[in-house]
Amino acid sequence: MSKNVLVTGAARGIGKAIALRLAADGHDVAVNDIAAQETELETVVKEIRGLGRRSAAVTADVSDPAAVTAMVAETVTALGALDVMVANAGIAQVLPLLEVTPEDWDRMLAINARGIFLCYQAAAKQMIAQGGGGKIIGAASIVAHRPFALLGHYSASKWAVRGLTQAAAMEWAEHGITVNAYCPGIVGTAMWDLIDEKLAESEGLRKGQAIEKYSNLIHLGRVSVPEDVASYVSYLASPDSDYMTGQSVMIDGGIQFA
Numbered sequence: 001m002s003k004n005v006l007v008t009g010a011a012r013g014i015g016k017a018i019a020l021r022l023a024a025d026g027h028d029v030a031v032n033d034i035a036a037q038e039t040e041l042e043t044v045v046k047e048i049r050g051l052g053r054r055s056a057a058v059t060a061d062v063s064d065p066a067a068v069t070a071m072v073a074e075t076v077t078a079l080g081a082l083d084v085m086v087a088n089a090g091i092a093q094v095l096p097l098l099e100v101t102p103e104d105w106d107r108m109l110a111i112n113a114r115g116i117f118l119c120y121q122a123a124a125k126q127m128i129a130q131g132g133g134g135k136i137i138g139a140a141s142i143v144a145h146r147p148f149a150l151l152g153h154y155s156a157s158k159w160a161v162r163g164l165t166q167a168a169a170m171e172w173a174e175h176g177i178t179v180n181a182y183c184p185g186i187v188g189t190a191m192w193d194l195i196d197e198k199l200a201e202s203e204g205l206r207k208g209q210a211i212e213k214y215s216n217l218i219h220l221g222r223v224s225v226p227e228d229v230a231s232y233v234s235y236l237a238s239p240d241s242d243y244m245t246g247q248s249v250m251i252d253g254g255i256q257f258a
């Protein structure tokens with residue numbers, strides 16, 4: 001059955017792959033990103049419409065409460081309802097904990113933890129107002145289970161998503177809303193380009209060598225592509241996952257085992 005979906009951080013990378021996969025699955029998909037990514041976002045909207053589904057671009061900074069409320073309202077205006085929220089937007093920063101400033105910490109937590117919280121909360125309010133039922137899906141990470149050194153505050157933000165996902169699953173089960181998170185490992189996106197560059201710098205490696213080094217941890221023997229994550233989110237958005245809630249499952253090619 002076709003659902004009305006909103007995917008945040010969908011101008012590129014994992015969010016874009018999720019939006020296109022859910023559209024290919026037969027859903028109507030509104031896509032969000034920051035205003036600076038509007039051109040890329042419009043391209044995603046066109047691709048979704050090319051798949052025969054309805055779409056809309058909704059720019060908002062997910063760390064801003066008023067902007068998140070407006071984003072959900074605009075999605076409902078464009079699509080008619082909100083059945084699935086994919087709170088995907090996030091940032092990374094590679095820095096030793098000894099050098100993380102309070103400002104670095106606050107920015108990381110504002111987008112990766114408060115941003116996910118605001119999206120979960122606004123989606124749940126909308127779903128409850130619609131009469132209940134719905135699927136809320138968030139971006140955690142393998143580092144929500146096992147932090148990476150030099151990604152300390154990023155790891156803390158993703159542990160927050162895992163805890164929030166469990167609490168939200170408990171509180172919103174009575175409304176028929178399930179809440180789950182996906183935990184990718186090493187996905188070849190702009191985010192990992194940045195992580196590779198900064199890890200390489202701090203470990204005296206060349207560009208490309210850090211991702212190669214960390215890829216040796218992947219038992220399936222290849223770096224992930226965004227579509228690996230999107231296929232799992234497709235399951236989380238489908239009725240096949242109806243009996244699953246509160247989980248933060250790793251989809252990492254076998255780096256870390258639960």
Ligand SMILES: NC(=O)c1ccc[n+]([C@@H]2O[C@H](COP(=O)([O-])OP(=O)(O)OC[C@H]3O[C@@H](n4cnc5c(N)ncnc54)[C@H](O)[C@@H]3O)[C@@H](O)[C@H]2O)c1
Nearest residue numbers: 009013014034061062089090139141184186187189190191
């Ligand atoms: N790439 C990986 O290996 C990996 C691994 C584990 C988890 N993740 C998580 O998956 C999600 C997507 O990662 P990605 O690799 O596609 O990253 P990416 O940097 O390629 O894309 C992230 C998108 O989010 C947007 N964004 C950033 N801040 C925003 C804000 N405040 N409001 C709205 N949009 C914002 C960016 O503009 C960008 O388009 C993130 O939450 C990330 O932490 C990624």
